[in-house]
Every structure is written in structure tokens, then in C-alpha cells.
Amino acid sequence: MLEVENLSVSYRGISALEAISLSLMPGELVGLIGPNGAGKSTLIKAILGLAPCQGQVLFNGIPLRRQRRRVTYVPQRSQIDWDYPVTVWNVVMMAQTKSLGWGRRPGNEAKRLTSAALDRVDMLTLKDRPIGQLSGGQQQRVFLARALAQQAELFLLDEPFTGIDKKTEAIMVDIFAELSAQQKTLLVCSHEWGDNLNRYDRLLLLNRKLLADDRPQAVMTMDNIQRAFGSNMPSRFTQPRTMRLVS
Numbered sequence: 001m002l003e004v005e006n007l008s009v010s011y012r013g014i015s016a017l018e019a020i021s022l023s024l025m026p027g028e029l030v031g032l033i034g035p036n037g038a039g040k041s042t043l044i045k046a047i048l049g050l051a052p053c054q055g056q057v058l059f060n061g062i063p064l065r066r067q068r069r070r071v072t073y074v075p076q077r078s079q080i081d082w083d084y085p086v087t088v089w090n091v092v093m094m095a096q097t098k099s100l101g102w103g104r105r106p107g108n109e110a111k112r113l114t115s116a117a118l119d120r121v122d123m124l125t126l127k128d129r130p131i132g133q134l135s136g137g138q139q140q141r142v143f144l145a146r147a148l149a150q151q152a153e154l155f156l157l158d159e160p161f162t163g164i165d166k167k168t169e170a171i172m173v174d175i176f177a178e179l180s181a182q183q184k185t186l187l188v189c190s191h192e193w194g195d196n197l198n199r200y201d202r203l204l205l206l207n208r209k210l211l212a213d214d215r216p217q218a219v220m221t222m223d224n225i226q227r228a229f230g231s232n233m234p235s236r237f238t239q240p241r242t243m244r245l246v247s
């Protein structure tokens with residue numbers, strides 16, 4: 001179980017997250033939603049210990065930073081340097097190299113995990129392709145394969161559904177359900193709004209503070225959306241057709 005207690009982040013004196021407390025149970029698929037700049041990526045980075053923060057992050061009662069191998073992270077696509085000259089196979093193999101230690105040659109088990117993970121996301125045939133020469137959806141699938149190969153217990157995914165095709169979306173939804181059935185914990189950032197959010201067991205609505213933490217239908221209220229977005233409400237919520245989606 002992941003417990004985040006009183007987590008605050010400031011960048012050069014400007015508060016990005018204020019006293020966030022939450023817990024995630026094994027097998028839970030949780031959506032982290034909020035507008036651009038709400039602090040979604042910052043929260044994920046702070047949980048990983050990659051952002052300057054105050055507060056505690058415990059995994060099964062022990063600070064998560066002392067057991068980094070149990071957590072895997074799929075970064076937001078805009079934060080990755082796609083010109084980096086590395087093949088699909090090596091991107092996924094890196095998940096194993098971390099636990100092997102640099103300089104040691106990967107063994108058969110690492111190769112088997114890499115191959116199985118790439119096959120699971122239907123990317124094995126492109127294993128020798130440089131990562132920069134893939135479509136957005138294919139890149140996202142490779143990063144998901146990398147997370148799978150790491151065999152972590154906690155999955156943190158930053159906007160995995162942004163800019164992908166239907167095939168990639170279907171593969172990801174399937175894999176999330178499988179992982180959740182295996183009692184893995186998943187926290188998935190999203191700035192999309194609408195029926196898709198019903199795929200989560202629970203939603204966390206963020207805008208610098210945690211504004212709501214409940215079942216999707218309970219979080220997707222007009223009142224909560226207004227509190228999170230203020231005057232920047234997504235246009236779909238100002239149109240009568242979609243008003244029915246929220247109570």
C-alpha cells in the first residue's frame with residue numbers, strides 16, 4: 001500500500017503542491033486528474049523522490065525512496081528526448097539493467113522478460129528500430145513494455161493516453177486491468193474528461209491541492225470541475241450535450 005502524507009512541493013519559492021495526503025491500495029486503478037499546471041506530473045515526481053518536497057511517501061510502511069525497484073514510472077511524452085539514439089529493445093532492457101547494475105551483461109531471464117513485454121504490447125517486430133523513429137502510440141507502448149519488464153508493484157504513468165491511437169488505447173486498458181487483477185497498484189495521470197474516466201476505480205482531482213478523492217461519478221460533478229478549472233473549463237462541459245455526464 002502507498003501512503004503519501006502531507007506532501008508539499010515548491011519550485012523556487014512558488015508552491016506547486018500543498019499538503020497532499022492520499023493512499024493507494026493493492027489492485028487499485030486510480031486516475032489523477034486536473035488542468036494543465038495543476039501539479040499532476042509534480043506529484044508523480046515527488047512520490048518518486050525526483051522533485052524537491054516535504055512530507056512522507058511510504059510503501060508498505062517503508063520510505064519508497066529506499067525501495068525504488070518496486071515502483072516503475074512512465075514519463076509524460078513531452079518530457080522525453082526522442083532523439084536519443086537507442087533501440088526499442090534497449091529501452092525495455094534498461095528496466096533490467098537497473099537491477100543488474102551497469103556494466104553487467106543481461107542474462108537469459110532479462111532477455112525473456114524484455115521479449116515477453118514487447119510481445120505483450122505488440123512491438124516485438126520493431127525491436128531493432130530507434131525509439132525516435134516510432135509513432136507516438138508505438139513509443140508509448142514501448143514505455144509501457146519497459147514498465148512491465150521491471151515487474152514492479154506500483155505503476156506511475158504520466159498521461160499515457162495522450163496522443164495515441166485506438167489500438168494502443170485498447171492494449172493499455174487491457175494491460176491495466178490485468179495488472180490490477182494481479183494486485184498491482186496503478187496511478188495514471190490524465191487531463192482528459194468524460195466517460196473514459198469511468199475506467200478508474202477512483203479519481204483524485206488535483207489543482208495544487210487535492211480537491212476530491214472518490215469514485216469517478218462522485219468526483220465528476222459540475223461543482224468539482226468548476227473548482228478545479230475555474231474559468232478555464234473544458235469547452236465540452238459548457239455544452240448542453242455533455243452536461244448530462246455530470247450530476
Ligand SMILES: Nc1ncnc2c1ncn2[C@@H]1O[C@H](COP(=O)(O)OP(=O)(O)OP(=O)(O)O)[C@@H](O)[C@H]1O
Nearest residue numbers: 011016034035036037038039040041042043076191
Ligand atoms: N522544474 C520546474 N521548475 C519550476 N517550476 C516547475 C517545474 N516543474 C513544474 N513547475 C511548475 O509547477 C506547476 C505544476 O506543473 P506540472 O508539470 O506538475 O503540472 P501538470 O498538472 O503535470 O500539467 P500538464 O497537464 O500540463 O502536464 C506549474 O505551474 C509548472 O510551471
Ligand SMILES: [Mg+2]
Nearest residue numbers: 040041042076
Ligand atoms: Mg504533466
